[in-house]
Amino acid sequence: MTTLRWLTVPRTAGVTCGVPWPRGTVPAGAPFAARADDAHRTAVPVQSWVTATWPDGSVQWSAHAFGPQARPAPAYTLVAGEPPAAPPAAVEVTGSGDAIVVATGAATWVVPRHGPALVRTVHCAGREIARDARLISLWDDTPESDVAGTVHRRQLRGQVESATVEQAGPVRAVVRLTGRHIPEDDGPGPSLLPFAVRLYFYAGAAEVRLMHTLVWEGDGDCFLAGLGLRTDIPMRDEPHDRHVRLAGPAGPDGRPGFLTEAVRGITGLRRDPGAAARAAQVAGRPCGPVTDWPETVSRRLHLVPAFGDWTLDQTGPDGFTLAKRTAPGHAWVTIPAGTRAAGYGYAGGVGGGLGFGLRDFWRLYPTRLDVRAAATDTATATVWLWSPSAPAMDLRFYHGGRGQDTFAEQLEALEITYEDYEPGFGDPRGITRTHELVLRPYAATPGADTLAADAAALNDPPLLVAEPSRLHAAGVFGDWSPVDRSTPPRAGIEDRLDFLFDFYAGQREQRRWYGFWDYGDVMHAYDPDRHQWRYDVGGYAWDNSELSPDLWLWYQFLRTGRADVFRFAEAMTRHTGEVDVYHSGPWRGLGSRHNVQHWGCSCKQLRISSAIYRRFHYYLTADERTGDLLREVATAERALLVVDPSRKIRDAEPRPGAAPMGLGTDWGALAAAWLTEWERTGDEHARAAARDKLLTSMADIGALPHGFFTAEARLAPDTGHVTPAGERPGVSHLSAVFGLAEICSELVALTAGTRIGATFEAAWLRYCRLYLAPPEVQRAELGQALSGISLIQAHSRLAAYAAARTGDPDLAALAWHAFHEGVGDQLNTNPLQSEPVWRTTSVASPQVLTPVDEAAYISTNDAAQYGLAAIQLLALVAAGTVATKR
Numbered sequence: 001m002t003t004l005r006w007l008t009v010p011r012t013a014g015v016t017c018g019v020p021w022p023r024g025t026v027p028a029g030a031p032f033a034a035r036a037d038d039a040h041r042t043a044v045p046v047q048s049w050v051t052a053t054w055p056d057g058s059v060q061w062s063a064h065a066f067g068p069q070a071r072p073a074p075a076y077t078l079v080a081g082e083p084p085a086a087p088p089a090a091v092e093v094t095g096s097g098d099a100i101v102v103a104t105g106a107a108t109w110v111v112p113r114h115g116p117a118l119v120r121t122v123h124c125a126g127r128e129i130a131r132d133a134r135l136i137s138l139w140d141d142t143p144e145s146d147v148a149g150t151v152h153r154r155q156l157r158g159q160v161e162s163a164t165v166e167q168a169g170p171v172r173a174v175v176r177l178t179g180r181h182i183p184e185d186d187g188p189g190p191s192l193l194p195f196a197v198r199l200y201f202y203a204g205a206a207e208v209r210l211m212h213t214l215v216w217e218g219d220g221d222c223f224l225a226g227l228g229l230r231t232d233i234p235m236r237d238e239p240h241d242r243h244v245r246l247a248g249p250a251g252p253d254g255r256p257g258f259l260t261e262a263v264r265g266i267t268g269l270r271r272d273p274g275a276a277a278r279a280a281q282v283a284g285r286p287c288g289p290v291t292d293w294p295e296t297v298s299r300r301l302h303l304v305p306a307f308g309d310w311t312l313d314q315t316g317p318d319g320f321t322l323a324k325r326t327a328p329g330h331a332w333v334t335i336p337a338g339t340r341a342a343g344y345g346y347a348g349g350v351g352g353g354l355g356f357g358l359r360d361f362w363r364l365y366p367t368r369l370d371v372r373a374a375a376t377d378t379a380t381a382t383v384w385l386w387s388p389s390a391p392a393m394d395l396r397f398y399h400g401g402r403g404q405d406t407f408a409e410q411l412e413a414l415e416i417t418y419e420d421y422e423p424g425f426g427d428p429r430g431i432t433r434t435h436e437l438v439l440r441p442y443a444a445t446p447g448a449d450t451l452a453a454d455a456a457a458l459n460d461p462p463l464l465v466a467e468p469s470r471l472h473a474a475g476v477f478g479d480w481s482p483v484d485r486s487t488p489p490r491a492g493i494e495d496r497l498d499f500l501f502d503f504y505a506g507q508r509e510q511r512r513w514y515g516f517w518d519y520g521d522v523m524h525a526y527d528p529d530r531h532q533w534r535y536d537v538g539g540y541a542w543d544n545s546e547l548s549p550d551l552w553l554w555y556q557f558l559r560t561g562r563a564d565v566f567r568f569a570e571a572m573t574r575h576t577g578e579v580d581v582y583h584s585g586p587w588r589g590l591g592s593r594h595n596v597q598h599w600g601c602s603c604k605q606l607r608i609s610s611a612i613y614r615r616f617h618y619y620l621t622a623d624e625r626t627g628d629l630l631r632e633v634a635t636a637e638r639a640l641l642v643v644d645p646s647r648k649i650r651d652a653e654p655r656p657g658a659a660p661m662g663l664g665t666d667w668g669a670l671a672a673a674w675l676t677e678w679e680r681t682g683d684e685h686a687r688a689a690a691r692d693k694l695l696t697s698m699a700d701i702g703a704l705p706h707g708f709f710t711a712e713a714r715l716a717p718d719t720g721h722v723t724p725a726g727e728r729p730g731v732s733h734l735s736a737v738f739g740l741a742e743i744c745s746e747l748v749a750l751t752a753g754t755r756i757g758a759t760f761e762a763a764w765l766r767y768c769r770l771y772l773a774p775p776e777v778q779r780a781e782l783g784q785a786l787s788g789i790s791l792i793q794a795h796s797r798l799a800a801y802a803a804a805r806t807g808d809p810d811l812a813a814l815a816w817h818a819f820h821e822g823v824g825d826q827l828n829t830n831p832l833q834s835e836p837v838w839r840t841t842s843v844a845s846p847q848v849l850t851p852v853d854e855a856a857y858i859s860t861n862d863a864a865q866y867g868l869a870a871i872q873l874l875a876l877v878a879a880g881t882v883a884t885k886r
Contacts, residue, residue, distance in 0.1 A: 011462035014202025020474035036073035047171035063622030065172035090170035138226030226388035237349030284445030355440035366390035419538025422602030520575025552867035589636030664735020693720030702759030
């Protein structure tokens with residue numbers, strides 16, 4: 001039995017969530033029932049499926065879909081082993097020739113299997129509300145106008161090539177569409193921008209939620225000038241009973257205000273149609289027969305202009321413009337504008353219309369909402385994911401190489417700008433971006449409260465979650481514990497963890513880390529001289545998961561249950577899993593190291609594409625797109641045969657057919673991918689292959705003479721066998737800071753009591769004991785002292801893990817000492833260890849563009865080191881074990 005609470009304000013929309021279960025407690029095939037935590041313990045319809053299992057076949061993670069409810073309960077109880085209640089009207093999915101028909105009880109959607117439309121028609125309350133929802137794109141041959149101000153622009157349209165029903169009810173249905181953009185006239189021309197769109201339907205819900213993913217495959221001559229979802233809307237009512245609503249900024253409660261207009265307005269006229277007619281028009285109700293109005297208005301109504309076209313343009317994160325016009329060929333009339341639009345609109349009449357919107361509208365600028373031809377029989381509404389008002393998207397590399405034509409020269413540049421450059425590697429082809437949209441039919445023009453609630457639900461979609469204590473009791477995700485402020489040392493660390501998150505949330509806002517490709521990432525390092533993050537300095541700019549801030553944020557959510565932490569981590573998962581990783585082409589399955597451009601670094605590595613950063617979001621939400629990302633990297637080991645991450649410093653040529661691999665960042669990422677594929681339900685052949693590779697590699701690592709201290713290894717991609725590439729031990733300071741520590745903890749627990757588990761655990765414990773050990777201890781066990789030991793605070797959690805497993809108090813003392821003070825003369829202690837007081841400084845002067853807060857000693861590396869080390873030490877070794885000055 002599990003209690004689920006709302007992450008934020010209860011919403012009436014459908015919701016899907018994930019729940020973990022302790023090993024062996026829920027058998028395969030067990031049903032799930034749900035009850036509202038209200039006075040009557042009302043049975044609630046729920047659709048359930050299993051997303052992951054334990055090795056014994058019992059349920060590890062289950063997913064649950066709830067339909068919309070008129071009055072959501074504050075919490076729900078989920079019970080394993082009891083049959084679910086059936087929805088009053090189940091969502092029905094049927095095939096109808098060339099289309100899929102989805103009937104939710106509130107609306108009927110017809111989805112073509114092929115062709116230009118994502119949705120052919122939608123009917124609500126017995127009327128056709130909208131038709132021909134389709135993707136469109138605009139392309140320029142240059143991102144800049146020529147001398148004459150001319151840009152050669154062409155229009156393409158999305159063409160659906162396949163449709164798959166992934167779920168068919170009774171509460172939730174999912175249809176996946178894939179295709180490409182082709183010339184509008186079907187003539188010869190480029191085929192660009194592959195896309196995948198998932199359509200989500202819930203029983204009793206009128207709306208469809210769309211998850212749109214594009215794959216960037218444009219070359220240097222392709223510049224995207226516009227990308228949108230366009231829908232036709234029949235307009236049957238008189239112009240004065242037709243309405244346009246466009247959302248403005250959200251208020252303190254998350255609900256925005258709206259521009260409230262009619263196509264032909266009857267308010268503010270010189271002659272008054274009457275208070276009742278005016279009030280009805282503003283509210284969106286029928287204005288009544290014109291013949292009942294004063295004759296001074298009714299006989300002149302044709303002289304009142306009808307405005308057919310409307311535009312809300314969010315070209316930056318801080319402001320949008322509004323304008324309308326009567327028709328093409330006439331001037332635009334400007335409307336008072338605002339700051340951050342909620343990205344939701346409505347077009348239609350008193351007899352019904354369509355709501356449309358884009359989540360994170362202003363955060364993903366440049367975006368736009370258009371309504372066109374509202375004074376005609378058919379209006380169009382367009383949600384622009386890239387506004388055609390903005391300059392064309394330019395993804396070319398940001399500099400010309402500066403003569404870095406050899407590895408030697410590229411390594412020299414690394415010493416000054418920290419940028420790992422190589423000609424041809426700053427290529428964005430193969431990256432992706434996902435947007436979340438909604439289309440919502442209304443039987444009549446909705447009132448202000450309804451529109452505000454629907455816009456708020458778009459931008460803060462509902463999610464049910466289990467409490468941190470319940471998540472922890474399930475034994476998932478390794479070493480962490482819920483917040484505990486029971487002692488002063490613990491409380492002090494918790495305060496600093498809160499400080500770090502709040503600081504980064506504040507920096508994202510103050511530094512405007514927003515935009516189509518940028519939203520979700522954070523900057524890597526700070527420049528205190530300029531009072532600016534190093535956005536323009538080689539490898540110091542966008543972080544791209546360096547030192548695992550993704551992990552820090554997700555663990556902080558697990559232990560706190562904070563909604564703001566979840567949303568920050570969710571946005572990072574969306575970004576780092578899509579933009580920082582290649583999803584097609586020769587580098588498929590690899591990610592790009594930190595750079596001025598997310599794809600700019602020539603270091604293409606598994607440590608960025610690691611499944612360990614995405615698993616949290618997938619299991620907590622059952623999000624299919626995140627599941628796609630996990631499946632993509634399940635066989636990413638083959639990418640190591642394409643790109644050797646050590647090619648610039650390797651002495652010997654790699655062995656044909658064997659992939660060069662480090663046992664830290666490389667194997668850790670592969671282990672996370674294989675483990676996740678083994679856990680996940682679905683393709684049983686893929687699960688078995690992933691399991692076998694994982695267990696084979698674990699057995700081989702356990703048998704290596706130097707275990708995890710093997711300086712360099714080789715991997716057989718087909719089998720998972722690991723062999724050493726040399727005889728001397730070695731270590732990298734990066735090996736354990738990209739998820740290796742977290743995934744090894746899970747693997748040790750998962751394989752406990754097996755021969756493979758015993759030898760693997762011994763190898764891992766040896767690494768945890770010796771990394772921070774004195775040189776003489778390292779020399780006694782390894783035959784030499786290790787060099788390159790750094791990131792001391794980050795590695796304190798290794799000593800803590802060994803202390804927890806062995807019960808050695810000296811290792812516990814070492815862990816806390818390394819966390820707080822560093823270790824002797826070792827390299828690169830975290831500035832967060834030596835600062836006695838954590839603080840921010842406000843800078844507001846002509847020296848900075850806008851007032852900002854800064855904490856100059858905090859880089860993302862420092863924050864992730866502290867966050868992950870603190871979380872795991874609190875879980876593994878009791879705070880206060882070692883006396884501290886703090």
